[in-house]
Amino acid sequence: MSGDINRIESPITVRGYMLCGFAAFGGILFGYDSGYINGVLGMQFFKKEFGHAVPTDVDPTGYNIRQLLLHSPPIPPGVLMALQIHGKRV
Numbered sequence: 001m002s003g004d005i006n007r008i009e010s011p012i013t014v015r016g017y018m019l020c021g022f023a024a025f026g027g028i029l030f031g032y033d034s035g036y037i038n039g040v041l042g043m044q045f046f047k048k049e050f051g052h053a054v055p056t057d058v059d060p061t062g063y064n065i066r067q068l069l070l071h072s073p074p075i076p077p078g079v080l081m082a083l084q085i086h087g088k089r090v
Helices: 014-041 044-050 075-085
Strands: none
């Protein structure tokens, strides 16, 4: 291992620490948001206000939320758009 600083490809800077901290904070907010949304989806008032009626053997409140539509990932449409931009047939 050489002690020559000129050989370092990307020096450690305050900007690098700030970028890493910003990315980590984004992950923290995403986790908090997911946990909060899951709690709201289980609330009886939210189910009655935004859900659809189902038999009580499916859900004791008589209403249910379609969680698949609320948490659909945006990756597949992005992949399809990128393929179209680059001229690939889908």
